Amino acid sequence: MRYLLIAALTLCWMIVGTDSQAQLRQGYTLGDVVVNFSLKNVDGKSVSLGDFRSQRGVIIVFTSNHCPFSNxxxxxxxxxxxxxxxxxxxxxxxxxxxxxxxxxDTFEQMKERAKAKNYSFPYLLDDTQTVARAFGASRTPQVFVLNQANGQFVLEYTGAIDDNPQDQAEVQRQYVDEAVSNLLAGRPVQSPITKPVGCAIKWKQ
Incomplete structure (x- = not known):
């Protein structure tokens, strides 16, 4: 089963190719304040970025059900x-x-997956793709770590979750873990930009 997953991931990677530097520069850049947004959660309720203002920050992950990298x-x-x-x-x-x-990737399938996998976090539908475009997201999964300061969310990290999508046991760098740990310790993020690896977001015509 593991080898089938690796083969699927490799094939998907060959199909989607790599991001250009121009793509990586679209949307928010490091240090930007992220504008509030509100999207529908799989429980039918709206969730906004402002709902997390009492917290230290948020780990935003653009993902999808169909993508083997996201899975x-x-x-x-x-x-x-x-x-x-x-x-x-x-x-x-x-x-x-x-x-x-x-x-x-339908909303019904999102609800079913969140329930089956027992997600402990919101799973939001960006039906108009406005939020993805604002962030400059291009892949699934792609992460944006936001640090909250004085009621505003500032982008401190963007890119991959770690350095090995194929095999968790072979991960050498846990980029998101490192970024959040640095922010919690009051230190700057050491590797604030990495290249997201995954399936291309399918844009509406």
């Missing part, structure tokens, strides 16, 4: 939330891909 990182995302939510950094997952492109 490979699912357990790691839940582990990140479990580790940091009590320290003031919550994971917030956002699905921004065109739902008509993949049956797995």
């Amino acid at each position: 490979a990182y699912e357990e790691r995302l839940m582990a990140l939330n479990q580790k940091f939510v009590q320290q003031g950094f919550s994971v917030v997952a956002i699905m921004s891909s065109d739902q008509t492109a993949y049956a797995d």
